[in-house]
Amino acid sequence: MKRVLLNGLISGLAGGIALAAYMLLVGRGPINAALDYEETLAHEAEGASHTHEALFGQGVQEIGGAIGLIVFGIALGVIFAITLASMSPRLGQVAPIHAATRLGAIGFVVVVVVPFLKYPANPPAVGDPDTINERTVLYFALLGLSIALANGVWSFVQRVERSAVTRAWLGTTLYALGLAIIFLVLPGSVDQIDAPADLVWNFRLASLGGLAATWAVMSLTMGTLLTRQTELEQHRQTALTPA
16 A cells, blocks of 8 residues: 555656646646736726735745645545556556556546536636535536446446447447436536636636646556556566576
8 A cells, every 4th residue: 555655646746746837837828817807807896996915926826826736636646546556456467557547548537528528617707706615516516426427337347248349339338328417417507707718718728738737647657657666576576586
């Protein structure tokens, strides 16, 4: 378990750094545009003569945000490592790099893409503060249902005695049908979006791109760590085996 947690910490740290770097280099523009738009709305609502001074400067905010993203990446990496370790017996003789990247791709779709399709991220200026609890409940409900559906489909498909291609098509079809039902049952966005469309979608794409970078770097780092550890174990066993 210590090795699993260590691998999760390292891979999550790498993914968190990738996320922080992406948001600082690529996401800074959309985020600043969204904050400027929010500030403009605040000035219009309170009057041009009323001004605000930020408690912390932009540099401090960016550093604090980067640290928060790295901490998020570490936590995600630990969860990813534990999930991968628990699935290892069912993955058989799959190479570690393939197992990690496959789980990373599936996890990105299930955890990130699916909720994004129904409840995409919005800039700070978008959304009524009074509906934040409702929006949070809906988002996590969809996230939980997506994970539960993926796990159920995976468990069912593993018991089907068919070829790998047939099981792949069957699993994809069942998951898609399940998502269609979930999307129809859950309500749509509870807030009306009045912000400019380009501002909203630039912010959303920046958020999605950052998470894609996180999952890619995290899964590749995990696969590399596991591959190196497997090679070292094989080398030790070879060295200990009598000629």
